Amino acid sequence: xxxxxxxxxxxxxxxxxxxxxxxxxxxxxxxxxxxxxxxxxxxxxxxxxxxxxxxxxxxxxxxxxxxxxxxxxxxxxxxxxxxxxxxxxxxxxxxxxxxxxxxxxxxxxxxxxxxxxxxxxxxxxxxxxxxxxxxxxxxxxxxxxxxxxxxxxxxxxxxxxxxxxxxxxxxxxxxxxxxxxxxxxx
Numbered sequence: 345x346x347x348x349x350x351x352x353x354x355x356x357x358x359x360x361x362x363x364x365x366x367x368x369x370x371x372x373x374x375x376x377x378x379x380x381x382x383x384x385x386x387x388x389x390x391x392x393x394x395x396x397x398x399x400x401x402x403x404x405x406x407x408x409x410x411x412x413x414x415x416x417x418x419x420x421x422x423x424x425x426x427x428x429x430x431x432x433x434x435x436x437x438x439x440x441x442x443x444x445x446x447x448x449x450x451x452x453x454x455x456x457x458x459x460x461x462x463x464x465x466x467x468x469x470x471x472x473x474x475x476x477x478x479x480x481x482x483x484x485x486x487x488x489x490x491x492x493x494x495x496x497x498x499x500x501x502x503x504x505x506x507x508x509x510x511x512x513x514x515x516x517x518x519x520x521x522x523x524x525x526x527x528x529x530x
Contacts, residue, residue, distance in 0.1 A: 346523045348378040349419035353426035353437030355386040360458065360492045363502035365425050368456055368512065372423070375516050381419065385436045388412065392439060399445040409443055416447040420527070421454075421519040422480065428459030428467035433474075441474060449479035450529045452522035454515040455486040463488035481526060483518040485511045 350369055354361025365384065372380045390408055397403040404410050416422075426437040441448070453475050457464035465488055475482065487508055489495070495503050504512070 345379050346420035348421050349381045350423045352384045353434045355436045363496050367502040371512055393442050413444055413447055416444055420523045421452045423454045425456045428464040431466045432470040433467040450526045452519050453480040454483040458489035458492040463490040483515045485514045487511050
């Protein structure tokens, strides 16, 4: 069974990313086709990149980098969850990506993000060249959420609309297909 690593790149206190991440994790686990690992970057707590060597060399010296490398290496696919800040992606998601290199290569990646009027579109556009440079293969459909606070109920749970739920289901389908195609190349 392929391993899906869901990475939540929203770390602010009171973040809407937490209920969005829980929705994604619950849906992926209920799907039943994946072993799901959920990395909340607020808990992973990677400092700003502090390795002395280039990530491509895989000569890591810090315990946090070694642990992060092992976790990412073990995954077959990724779902990145992140907010749009100032027309781009969040610093924690960029930092988590930059720590490593070969661990990301030839693995599928899907994007789930949010913002105001744009729904996070600009953040996705900005992140696409980064994940491509790391060798990841984007799923066809990605989720953009406009004003996500409006979809969080009184119990603090994110309530996806029909389109968001459908696109997440399509992403999970894509992960299965892309993993099968890319696994022999790793």
